[in-house]
Amino acid sequence: MIVIPGPASQILGFKIGNLLKAKVVPLDYKRFPDGEAYIRIDGDIQGEHVAVVQSTFPTDPHLIELFLLLDTVKELAASKITAIVPYLAYARQDKRFRPGEAISIKTIIRLIENIGVDELYTINIHEDAVLSEFKMPIINLSAMNAIGTYLKKYDLKDPYIVSPDQGAEFLAKEVAETLHADVSSCFKKRDLITGEIETEVVKLNVKGRDTVIIDDIISTGGTIVNAAKMLKAQGARRVFVGATHALLIQNARTRIMQAQVEEIIGTDSVLSEVSKISVASLIADALT
Numbered sequence: 001m002i003v004i005p006g007p008a009s010q011i012l013g014f015k016i017g018n019l020l021k022a023k024v025v026p027l028d029y030k031r032f033p034d035g036e037a038y039i040r041i042d043g044d045i046q047g048e049h050v051a052v053v054q055s056t057f058p059t060d061p062h063l064i065e066l067f068l069l070l071d072t073v074k075e076l077a078a079s080k081i082t083a084i085v086p087y088l089a090y091a092r093q094d095k096r097f098r099p100g101e102a103i104s105i106k107t108i109i110r111l112i113e114n115i116g117v118d119e120l121y122t123i124n125i126h127e128d129a130v131l132s133e134f135k136m137p138i139i140n141l142s143a144m145n146a147i148g149t150y151l152k153k154y155d156l157k158d159p160y161i162v163s164p165d166q167g168a169e170f171l172a173k174e175v176a177e178t179l180h181a182d183v184s185s186c187f188k189k190r191d192l193i194t195g196e197i198e199t200e201v202v203k204l205n206v207k208g209r210d211t212v213i214i215d216d217i218i219s220t221g222g223t224i225v226n227a228a229k230m231l232k233a234q235g236a237r238r239v240f241v242g243a244t245h246a247l248l249i250q251n252a253r254t255r256i257m258q259a260q261v262e263e264i265i266g267t268d269s270v271l272s273e274v275s276k277i278s279v280a281s282l283i284a285d286a287l288t
């Protein structure tokens with residue numbers, strides 16, 4: 001197998017290549033003054049199984065690079081193409097919430113499939129129901145066990161795992177299983193027009209206990225801030241946050257820390273100052 005780390009996932013791509021003991025073919029890439037992307041695959045890939053690693057955040061520029069890269073791999077006659085997109089953007093727009101809306105994630109996956117990609121790997125996609133609509137195999141890995149394992153070093157007191165909304169409850173359950181902890185879910189409503197969120201106050205048995213809020217994505221941080229404030233108000237001893245994709249838009253990290261969170265634990269699906277866990281071995285193991 002040949003691994004090509006895309007512009008958005010250079011370090012992660014090289015790590016995966018090294019773990020697989022695969023040949024890593026580098027890329028030349030740049031942006032033209034008008035913002036258009038340029039890529040050049042710097043090696044021979046004809047007849048080879050090629051795995052392209054490219055997350056898609058910041059979103060649109062990295063999506064275009066992903067399409068250019070996959071299509072070039074196809075044109076250069078690779079025998080098999082594996083797309084590894086740890087953070088697959090647009091996954092939250094997975095249905096028509098209001099009449100006439102684009103179901104964006106379907107468009108993105110359709111484009112990847114139509115290029116001729118043989119299989120797609122991603123991690124903790126927001127909602128996996130949409131994946132079964134495609135012929136191409138799509139493997140949705142989970143970083144939750146890794147997050148739970150990381151948290152073991154804190155010797156958590158009577159741990160209580162919380163999802164900030166019902167959509168993330170199954171993720172919180174995965175972490176709770178790793179930590180043999182209790183688990184519960186909050187209820188969140190989002191205004192479809194303004195995007196503003198409201199978290200319903202639910203009474204949780206967290207007094208004097210260490211708590212962990214688990215989500216797939218941290219974007220503006222609003223979801224986590226609401227949940228953290230609620231846990232603290234109910235007497236939680238410490239509040240940790242674990243999320244696979246920590247996008248941390250604008251001052252999200254500061255806002256979360258101001259809500260008395262001890263630590264944000266993210267992965268390198270999107271590289272940031274909270275990337276405490278690498279998903280390289282999760283992906284490499286899945287590929288072998």
Ligand code: R5P
Pocket residue numbers: 092126164165167168197215216217218219220221222223224
């Ligand atoms: C949506 O339900 C997701 O699972 C996350 O909860 C959401 O994307 C977080 O967004 P924000 O950080 O802007 O509240």
